[in-house]
Amino acid sequence: MSPPVDPINAIALPPSRADVVIIGAGIIGVAAALTIAQRGHSVAVIDKGHVGCEQSSRNWGWVRTAGRDPREIPLVMESQRLWADLNRVTGAETGHRKAGIVYLCESEREVGHYETWLKEVAQYQVGSYMLDAAGLERVLPGASANFRGAMYTPDDCKAEPAMAAPAIARAAIAAGATIHEGCAARAVERKAGRVSGVVTEKGVIACDSVVVACGAWSRLFLGNLGVDFPQLWLLGSVLRTKPLPGGPTVTTGSSTFSFRKRLDGGYTISRRGKALVEITPDSFRLMADFLPTAAVMRREITLRVNGRFFEELQRKRRWGDSEVTDFERLRVLDPTPNDEILDEGLDHLMRAFPFFRDLEVAQSWGGMMEATPDGVPVISAVDAIPGLYVSSGYSGHGFGIGPGAGRLTADIVTGHAPLVDPTPFRLDRFPRARRVAA
Numbered sequence: 001m002s003p004p005v006d007p008i009n010a011i012a013l014p015p016s017r018a019d020v021v022i023i024g025a026g027i028i029g030v031a032a033a034l035t036i037a038q039r040g041h042s043v044a045v046i047d048k049g050h051v052g053c054e055q056s057s058r059n060w061g062w063v064r065t066a067g068r069d070p071r072e073i074p075l076v077m078e079s080q081r082l083w084a085d086l087n088r089v090t091g092a093e094t095g096h097r098k099a100g101i102v103y104l105c106e107s108e109r110e111v112g113h114y115e116t117w118l119k120e121v122a123q124y125q126v127g128s129y130m131l132d133a134a135g136l137e138r139v140l141p142g143a144s145a146n147f148r149g150a151m152y153t154p155d156d157c158k159a160e161p162a163m164a165a166p167a168i169a170r171a172a173i174a175a176g177a178t179i180h181e182g183c184a185a186r187a188v189e190r191k192a193g194r195v196s197g198v199v200t201e202k203g204v205i206a207c208d209s210v211v212v213a214c215g216a217w218s219r220l221f222l223g224n225l226g227v228d229f230p231q232l233w234l235l236g237s238v239l240r241t242k243p244l245p246g247g248p249t250v251t252t253g254s255s256t257f258s259f260r261k262r263l264d265g266g267y268t269i270s271r272r273g274k275a276l277v278e279i280t281p282d283s284f285r286l287m288a289d290f291l292p293t294a295a296v297m298r299r300e301i302t303l304r305v306n307g308r309f310f311e312e313l314q315r316k317r318r319w320g321d322s323e324v325t326d327f328e329r330l331r332v333l334d335p336t337p338n339d340e341i342l343d344e345g346l347d348h349l350m351r352a353f354p355f356f357r358d359l360e361v362a363q364s365w366g367g368m369m370e371a372t373p374d375g376v377p378v379i380s381a382v383d384a385i386p387g388l389y390v391s392s393g394y395s396g397h398g399f400g401i402g403p404g405a406g407r408l409t410a411d412i413v414t415g416h417a418p419l420v421d422p423t424p425f426r427l428d429r430f431p432r433a434r435r436v437a438a
């Protein structure tokens with residue numbers, strides 16, 4: 001069951017022309033639209049479902065610098081700066097609060113893992129540091145388990161997934177963007193090799209530039225254009241509790257659970273370190289690309305063969321402009337959460353923090369994360385198709401980096417000086433994505 005998302009005033013019919021069309025109204029698409037509109041370009045955002053209906057409303061709401069790939073640190077630091085001003089810029093509540101993030105360590109191996117990360121990012125002012133057991137008790141009292149310590153990032157933040165993308169979308173509309181829900185993109189039109197329009201289920205939008213910000217669907221959409229975007233799906237299961245007065249306010253993750261205090265007084269809880277990877281034909285097609293990361297993450301992923309293999313096997317990978325597509329058939333990707341994994345997470349949490357023993361579950365949901373082989377997003381032009389851009393592959397951590405990633409996407413599309421060096425996010429770092437099939 002989908003978590004609730006704040007509604008926006010979308011317009012049913014898309015325009016016949018816009019300078020830029022953004023496909024996907026998740027946090028990335030709407031954040032990019034906000035900047036593009038503020039710079040005076042016409043921009044239309046289309047979504048097959050509605051604003052924030054997929055990953056951007058289903059996530060844990062962590063806005064973190066802690067534990068990031070060093071290549072992302074400059075961008076996430078800019079994002080933190082943008083988040084801090086977002087309630088003012090949008091004139092709305094995004095739930096953004098500085099609450100700090102604690103990563104608990106149960107073993108010396110985990111302590112070593114975070115100490116290594118601190119050395120890797122030593123050149124940046126990330127503000128993270130290690131706590132011993134006594135320090136942890138000061139920051140996060142009430143643990144009954146014996147943790148060896150923790151990594152603490154006091155400046156890290158949180159925000160409300162149900163509120164943030166809609167708030168940014170409304171600000172983008174106020175700046176001149178148009179947003180169209182229930183409007184799937186089927187294909188991209190080209191004239192003399194360069195982008196000239198987007199074919200939607202509600203007609204063609206002529207345009208100069210297209211941004212593919214389709215989240216989990218980017219590989220399928222780009223595949224129809226001949227671009228082999230390496231991306232696999234991972235199923236996350238999440239629950240929220242009814243309001244639970246008191247309790248920890250610092251966002252916390254251990255190897256077996258995570259929790260974040262919500263604005264409504266409840267908690268968002270998950271079983272950390274156990275994402276389900278459902279084996280699909282793409283698992284085999286992309287095996288060589290993903291094997292190195294899968295080997296490092298082997299403790300955190302559970303492989304499963306189920307009906308999705310056959311669903312994906314039957315999925316059409318190429319189609320014509322006039323065909324009804326899977327984007328229209330599956331308006332909102334709303335996977336069933338895995339109750340077994342959620343119960344395991346709750347069990348670990350209640351044993352470690354007895355405070356949570358009285359919680360009442362209000363709702364649970366599934367969210368399909370998507371990942372690139374190196375776990376770093378793609379924010380890039382597609383060199384072989386002038387006018388085509390990709391902003392996707394956020395690999396389970398695109399919410400926190402969303403405002404900065406949207407700004408960087410807008411910079412690349414509008415030719416402004418980039419917010420940060422975009423080189424680490426280039427599409428052509430993946431050899432398979434360099435060729436464009438006819």
Ligand SMILES: Cc1cc2nc3c(=O)[nH]c(=O)nc-3n(C[C@H](O)[C@H](O)[C@H](O)COP(=O)(O)OP(=O)(O)OC[C@H]3O[C@@H](n4cnc5c(N)ncnc54)[C@H](O)[C@@H]3O)c2cc1C
Binds near residue numbers: 053064327
């Ligand atoms: C369970 C879970 C927990 C997570 N926790 C965190 C966290 O704590 N912190 C963090 O930083 N990140 C987290 N993430 C990751 C984060 O949510 C995503 O990286 C981020 O939301 C990606 O945003 P997006 O805009 O790229 O994609 P999405 O939000 O998925 O948006 C893509 C949109 O594109 C639309 N679309 C797709 N194809 C088409 C088409 N052909 N035509 C029209 N529209 C189309 C979809 O309907 C969708 O609305 C989590 C993700 C999950 C699932």
